[in-house]
Amino acid sequence: MTQHSTTVSTTAAVPATGTRWWRDAVIYQVYVRSFADSDGDGIGDLAGIRSRLPYLAELGVDALWLTPFYTSPMADFGYDVADYRDVDPIFGSLNDARALVRDVHEHGMRIIVDVVPNHSSDMHAWFQEALEAAPGGPERARYVFRDGRGPDGAEPPNDWESVFGGPAWTRVPDGQWYLHLFAPEQPDLNWENPEVHREFDDVLRFWLDLGVDGFRIDVAHGMVKAPGLPDLGYTDQISMLGREVLPYFDQDGVHDIHRGWRRLLDSYEGERIGVAEAWAPTQERLADYVRPDELHQAFNFHYLTADWSARDKRAVIEESLRTVDRVGAPSTWVLSNHDVKRHVTRYGDGEVGVRRARAAALLMLALPGSAYVYQGEELGLAEVLDLPEEYLQDPQRGRDPESGRDGCRVPLPWSGDAPPFGFGPGSSWLPMPEGWRDLTVERQEADPESMLALYRAALRIRREHPALGDGTLRWLPAPDGALVFERGTAADGTGASEGTGGRRLVCAVNLGQDTVRVPAYGRPLLASAPVRPDGDRLVLPPDTAVWCEAMSGQ
Incomplete structure (x- = not known):
């Protein structure tokens, strides 16, 4: 395809x-x-x-x-x-x-x-004050404290789970529970406060x-x-x-x-x-x-x-x-x-x-x-x-x-x-x-x-080339298993975009298992692995990317 x-x-x-x-x-x-x-x-x-x-x-x-x-x-x-x-x-x-x-x-x-x-740390001054305060006090209102379920409040307030595993609730000595979507040492703050x-x-x-x-x-x-x-x-x-x-x-x-x-x-x-x-x-x-x-x-x-x-x-x-x-x-x-x-x-x-x-x-x-x-x-x-x-x-x-x-x-x-x-x-x-x-x-x-x-070469080219950075992307025809796109093209696909000086950059990446051939879209600037020319095409091995510079008219 x-x-x-x-x-x-x-x-x-x-x-x-x-x-x-x-x-x-x-x-x-x-x-x-x-x-x-x-x-x-x-x-x-x-x-x-x-x-x-x-x-x-x-x-x-x-x-x-x-x-x-x-x-x-x-x-x-x-x-x-x-x-x-x-x-x-x-x-x-x-x-x-x-x-x-x-x-x-x-x-x-x-x-x-x-x-x-x-969330904060459980060693944050606010949470330490909350632990010392009585249920319902303003200190606890900075966090998510709730009474437990069951006749003696021994069950967590709901079935939420921590990202780190286990219940997202920990019980304190006076019987209330506090919410921590991560570790027990990371009590959730109450953003309704x-x-x-x-x-x-x-x-x-x-x-x-x-x-x-x-x-x-x-x-x-x-x-x-x-x-x-x-x-x-x-x-x-x-x-x-x-x-x-x-x-x-x-x-x-x-x-x-x-x-x-x-x-x-x-x-x-x-x-x-x-x-x-x-x-x-x-x-x-x-x-x-x-x-x-x-x-x-x-x-x-x-x-x-x-x-x-x-x-x-x-x-x-x-x-x-x-x-x-x-x-x-x-x-x-x-x-x-x-x-x-x-x-x-x-x-x-x-x-x-x-x-x-x-x-x-x-x-x-x-x-x-x-x-x-x-x-x-x-x-x-x-x-x-x-x-x-x-x-x-x-x-x-x-x-x-x-x-x-x-x-x-x-x-x-x-x-x-x-x-x-x-x-x-x-x-x-x-x-x-x-x-x-x-x-x-x-x-x-x-x-x-x-x-x-x-990386140094790629970042230098990205910083200096007018086609890279913010702008548009235009997909070009590509063999199966590959991606080819052009940067620096006008949004309607006609010619170079304003400010590029006519310079465009084509990126071709072979993500497949077989070698492919893509058009040589101008002068190769950088490749992730060796590529070789084959007439008017480039031979792109598997798992290889290349940047080529194309000028207007190419």
Whole structure:
């Protein structure tokens, strides 16, 4: 079957003022405790990030997203926040945060930080006050406390389940129960309480005043619960996340919260942004989070989970672009993050996974919109599947031991021939495979064919080529198992779009098992693996992508 030529627009009306940097930014996710350790305690920190900013600037990313570094008991590695306005000592101090923001800006990049509004730590002052207060008091009204069911209240208030396994309720000594959609150490805040709204407005202002360029909003689909907290009536509820609206996720009321935050972000100069980590059952519902008066971006988990096939990739790309275009927002593209198995491993074993990951990078970076790069993917790191049991600490393993996220959070290898490969002056909090000696930044910088070299070249071309970034995508005919599309074409498919100087870029990706031939759409700029000309065509091996530059008239 041959695919037909179509054009998908992503250029709906946006404000004429400002740079709109977020519409096509490449944003690098820093998992703070695993990026770089400055003090030898085995845990990455803010000073470590500062020391590696030249590397990130040379990589060519536009912004950094930092996972939580706030004061925390670390029951969920920082996503259980005890103080939203301070830095945990293992990561540094507020002065370190100020210095990092300053240095990121001096290197020509922006910085986005996590905010965790669905729940706090059980060590947060508010929750400690709630435990000491009597049922019905204002201290408990900041959280979701309820009486239990049954004659003595010994049964949970409803049948909701924790994302980490087991009931989503824990009983306190006086007999009431509190809701925690994640670990018991992460009690859910009550967003029906105006005090909670005021508190988070103040938290956002605190960090905006410090100079951050925006927020990644953890569990942006949470916060609001259905009236009456109704039962679901079935178990294994987490399997329905992203497949249907749950009474505790993706409730319509969350959008009022995001509208309020958008107004707050817009009150600051410098195009500060909000990014939703939102799981929604349809692309249409996901697009609701990025309507013009809500957040700027939402993670596209539908793309992340798409199978390695031309049919599935094209389907999710088309649906993604169609739905965000309806609300005038850019799409986002992501292959891995700190919550999922690294895509080198998801895509296949050994060399197959690496080959597909190289092709996937060129595919993702050629798409219209913004791209997220998870630390280490530019090195081709695979999931570490054989961590010793004593190191496995992820609370998600309470749901299913195989679902633990420790393997994608192993620290980065920077240099040297033995662990911890320059991560820090001491050992690392998770052990690093001996085989990573061949994947260090130091080793790959000396290899022009390395994954790091591929990412640097792709990001340089993306930054310099007028056809890439925001704009339109036009599908071109392609052999079975392959995708071919053109960037920089006018929305009606006739000629080059305005501002490209007549330059267009064609991306061809072979996701099939057989070698294919595609037209040579101009001069090859970059390929994920060797390709060869064959007359007026290019021979594209399996799991290979190529970028070609075509000028008007070609």
